[in-house]
Amino acid sequence: MTWSIKLGRILGIDIKVHLTFLLILGWGASIYGGEAGPLYGLLVTVALFVLVLLHELGHSVAAQWFGIKVKDIILLPIGGVARLERMPEKPWQELIVAVAGPAVNVLLFLLLLPVAVAVAILQHTMLPGTLSVESITQPGALGLIMFLLSANVMLVLFNMLPVFPLDGGRVFRATLGFFMDYERATFIAVLIGRMVAVALGLLGLVTYDFFLVLMALFVYTVGGQEGQSVALRGILRKIPVERILARDRVALTPNATVEEVASQIRQSGQPNFAILDPNSHQLLGVTTSDDVAAAMANGQWYRRVAEIMRHTHQIPKIAFHATLDEAQEKLGQASSRVGAVYEGWQFRGLIDLADISRAFRLLASPKAREIVG
Numbered sequence: 383m384t385w386s387i388k389l390g391r392i393l394g395i396d397i398k399v400h401l402t403f404l405l406i407l408g409w410g411a412s413i414y415g416g417e418a419g420p421l422y423g424l425l426v427t428v429a430l431f432v433l434v435l436l437h438e439l440g441h442s443v444a445a446q447w448f449g450i451k452v453k454d455i456i457l458l459p460i461g462g463v464a465r466l467e468r469m470p471e472k473p474w475q476e477l478i479v480a481v482a483g484p485a486v487n488v489l490l491f492l493l494l495l496p497v498a499v500a501v502a503i504l505q506h507t508m509l510p511g512t513l514s515v516e517s518i519t520q521p522g523a524l525g526l527i528m529f530l531l532s533a534n535v536m537l538v539l540f541n542m543l544p545v546f547p548l549d550g551g552r553v554f555r556a557t558l559g560f561f562m563d564y565e566r567a568t569f570i571a572v573l574i575g576r577m578v579a580v581a582l583g584l585l586g587l588v589t590y591d592f593f594l595v596l597m598a599l600f601v602y603t604v605g606g607q608e609g610q611s612v613a614l615r616g617i618l619r620k621i622p623v624e625r626i627l628a629r630d631r632v633a634l635t636p637n638a639t640v641e642e643v644a645s646q647i648r649q650s651g652q653p654n655f656a657i658l659d660p661n662s663h664q665l666l667g668v669t670t671s672d673d674v675a676a677a678m679a680n681g682q683w684y685r686r687v688a689e690i691m692r693h694t695h696q697i698p699k700i701a702f703h704a705t706l707d708e709a710q711e712k713l714g715q716a717s718s719r720v721g722a723v724y725e726g727w728q729f730r731g732l733i734d735l736a737d738i739s740r741a742f743r744l745l746a747s748p749k750a751r752e753i754v755g
């Protein structure tokens with residue numbers, strides 16, 4: 383995510399703060415500081431976000447335990463986000479990953495409780511008669527611990543609201559997932575989450591609660607985006623690569639020149655070309671219209687395509703019988719627009735991101751969905 387600064391690394395995960403987070407520090411310093419001054423306010427705000435960070439680390443450790451990579455944890459003014467490489471799709475895995483965050487706050491609460499009692503007793507013995515309702519909310523050691531105790535309770539209550547994509551909403555989707563397929567469970571969880579988000583947003587507007595409005599916007603947009611990507615994957619999952627593999631694509635020999643490929647592109651509009659060994663018909667490399675355009679721009683129209691091609695080891699391999707969502711994931715992981723499709727050892731053709739989105743556009747229409755369905 384741009385606009386974020388890396389603070390460090392914990393358990394192999396980059397910890398970042400979004401630049402807007404600095405605003406919250408200033409705001410927190412003035413709100414929580416009170417009589418004790420802005421420095422105490424800053425301490426309280428930082429302590430609050432340490433709780434948020436530990437919460438996100440809870441999700442992260444659970445995800446890593448299931449072999450899911452965690453890209454980073456970003457602290458935003460509205461809270462934290464642990465960005466997972468993929469979402470766990472098995473209901474019980476999602477359930478554990480979702481609950482692991484709030485579980486950390488429950489644990490922290492239980493650990494802080496005896497500390498609070500000890501500090502309260504200590505304060506009372508040193509200065510008898512000073513323990514009152516005011517003393518536990520006043521700035522100071524006891525006030526800070528009491529604040530952290532209540533913050534943990536708030537974090538658990540808020541995150542466990544059954545509103546997707548909050549943790550409670552994920553628990554809700556995972557629970558639905560035991561009874562129906564993942565796409566349907568997501569659809570219902572997102573729909574309910576969005577309805578609650580609209581209600582919370584309106585409540586925030588009426589009560590001038592800016593934080594609530596921000597949260598509602600977050601839930602509405604992020605929940606919707608995740609719902610869409612699940613629906614997309616659900617469609618792509620049903621189609622094997624072999625069904626959309628173009629059979630009329632021109633392949634090249636390594637001796638073809640850049641100029642010849644350019645004229646081929648002008649005639650066919652083909653975006654990428656397989657370069658095959660003339661004897662074994664195995665794939666040697668791939669060249670794209672962008673590679674050819676770059677070579678032409680550098681005046682290298684006379685060069686052999688073998689000199690400018692990307693070699694096979696740079697091209698992700700995709701199985702002929704794989705599904706389109708698997709193909710898309712492979713391309714994404716390799717940051718490549720194009721992949722080489724193999725049936726066993728036999729090269730069968732190239733597939734590119736545009737092929738996948740074209741297939742998706744064709745199949746996303748309601749009528750096609752019935753056919754694929």
Ligand SMILES: [Zn+2]
Nearest residue numbers: 483484541549
């Ligand atoms: Zn969480």
